[in-house]
Amino acid sequence: xxxxxxxxxxxxxxxxxxxxxxxxxxxxxxxxxxxxxxxxxxxxxxxxxxxxxxxxxxxxxxxxxxxxxxxxxxxxxxxxxx
Amino acid sequence: xxxxxxxxxxxxxxxxxxxxxxxxxxxxxxxxxxxxxxxxxxxxxxxxxxxxxxxxxxxxxxxxxxxxxxxxxxxxxxxxxxxxxxxxxxxxxxxxxxxxxxxxxxxxxxxxxxxxxxxxxxxxxxxxxxxxxxxxxxxxxxxxxxxxxxxxxxxxxxxxxxxxxxxxxxxxxxxxxxxxxxxxxxxxxxxxxxxxxxxxxxxxxxxxxxxxxxxxxxxxxxxxxxxxxxxxxxxxxxxxxxxxxxxxxxxxxxxxxxxxxxxxxxxxxxxxxxxxxxxxxxxxxxxxxxxxxxxxxxxxxxxxxxxxxxxxxxxxxxxxxxxxxxxxxxxxxxxxxxxxxxxxxxxxxxxxxxxxxxxxxxxxxxxxxxxxxxxxxxxxxxxxxxxxxxxxxxxxxxxxxxxxxxxxxxxxxxxxx
Numbered sequence: 001x002x003x004x005x006x007x008x009x010x011x012x013x014x015x016x017x018x019x020x021x022x023x024x025x026x027x028x029x030x031x032x033x034x035x036x037x038x039x040x041x042x043x044x045x046x047x048x049x050x051x052x053x054x055x056x057x058x059x060x061x062x063x064x065x066x067x068x069x070x071x072x073x074x075x076x077x078x079x080x081x082x
Numbered sequence: 083x084x085x086x087x088x089x090x091x092x093x094x095x096x097x098x099x100x101x102x103x104x105x106x107x108x109x110x111x112x113x114x115x116x117x118x119x120x121x122x123x124x125x126x127x128x129x130x131x132x133x134x135x136x137x138x139x140x141x142x143x144x145x146x147x148x149x150x151x152x153x154x155x156x157x158x159x160x161x162x163x164x165x166x167x168x169x170x171x172x173x174x175x176x177x178x179x180x181x182x183x184x185x186x187x188x189x190x191x192x193x194x195x196x197x198x199x200x201x202x203x204x205x206x207x208x209x210x211x212x213x214x215x216x217x218x219x220x221x222x223x224x225x226x227x228x229x230x231x232x233x234x235x236x237x238x239x240x241x242x243x244x245x246x247x248x249x250x251x252x253x254x255x256x257x258x259x260x261x262x263x264x265x266x267x268x269x270x271x272x273x274x275x276x277x278x279x280x281x282x283x284x285x286x287x288x289x290x291x292x293x294x295x296x297x298x299x300x301x302x303x304x305x306x307x308x309x310x311x312x313x314x315x316x317x318x319x320x321x322x323x324x325x326x327x328x329x330x331x332x333x334x335x336x337x338x339x340x341x342x343x344x345x346x347x348x349x350x351x352x353x354x355x356x357x358x359x360x361x362x363x364x365x366x367x368x369x370x371x372x373x374x375x376x377x378x379x380x381x382x383x384x385x386x387x388x389x390x391x392x393x394x395x396x397x398x399x400x401x402x403x404x405x406x407x408x409x410x411x412x413x414x415x416x417x418x419x420x421x422x423x424x425x426x427x428x429x430x431x432x433x434x435x436x437x438x439x440x441x442x443x444x445x446x447x448x449x450x451x452x453x454x455x456x457x458x459x460x461x462x463x464x465x466x467x468x469x470x471x472x473x474x475x476x477x478x479x480x481x482x483x484x485x486x487x488x489x490x491x492x493x494x495x496x497x498x499x
Contacts, residue, residue: 001389001390001391012391013389013391014391017380018380018381018382018497019497020335020496020497021335021382021496034481038480038481039331041424041480041495041496042333042424042480042481042496043331043332043333044322044331044332044333044334044335044496045322045331046322046323046332046334046335046336046382047322048320048323048336048384051382053381053382069381071336071382071383071384071385072384072385073385074383074385074389
């Protein structure tokens, strides 16, 4: 499995760490309320299909990347800077 | 038909013509008191405990494929009661007691082998952690023995004791821990539930959950509509997909866990052994294959297969632990869909929709939980009160922050377990 980092090119999976669903990029306001924060931290769409992941290129350029990926086939559809 | 040695002898001597199908294949009725979505270990166990403990038999288990074709059909078969935190400690303790009576209860050989489980440790700090664990197990009423290096050597002479990075300091022995034959567990519960009148409906995928006025009224399936007073979602890694049919989002992210089996070998590993370097565990099946596994691949997946990086990592762990394993060939591997929660601990609870119940979040530890999960969910379905062994498995604990069960102590958030 490989991810194509926008800076480094196609790199082995081992260079990256998965840090969760890409919703993590959309941090709510501190006073947004318990429902919003619960949803952000805990609830997940968790699709069997196309999802958006947040990956960190730790053994490379250290970029944070949003990866569009199919969770059933593992096909990587796009990799962009987060 | 009861199974026993006499029948085995009689049938064997008369051409095996007397065996009957292990369970019926009924047509789904228009309505049931309780519908259980998911014909895996937990769903089938729930059905049997509903019938046996509560006398509730107007029940259907709906399975979209064949019974036991999910995670119960492929796992590393470990059965143990060595959890640490309140919530988990009493639950798995109860489960192990149910395991110990299971074959007599079900009149089915599930090959439950209490061969002993050893958690190895490789530093003073890790020893302290396992001493603490052992004391927690004893306080719970279960069994734990601290082994020093020589004690481990007497049981597991094949380990690399002087490995420079992970020398064996000792191990925590759980004598009542062991393995069981995973398929047999599903089949045993299925047969027993069917004999008590539960309808097991296969090739029946739930395509909709009907909710009216905040209350569940039934399900839509590929074999027709079925009305129900109560519906339980017991679908492990696919819990999010099924809950979405009722408009619910869950604190679940589905991940792939790989596991591996070698070719059949003469008996070499007599216990379940876990390596303290991280997440690696191994045992030997009665067919002779070494059954082992390690960590998740660590990305969301429904593919039921993993990738080479984690496969290589697991093989490295195996070679580090016991170099002799290098002589064996790996025969096959597989991946399952793990329903991961933010604290790594499960959920058995009602939902905000009346009559809709949830049993999920087993992460990668659901096999040993099958009896206690079925028992507790049956109790909840029958009485609308949680059983005392599972009262802490609340759905809302992430939102409130109260009663989290973070066994690994890494933090109660996704992707740390």
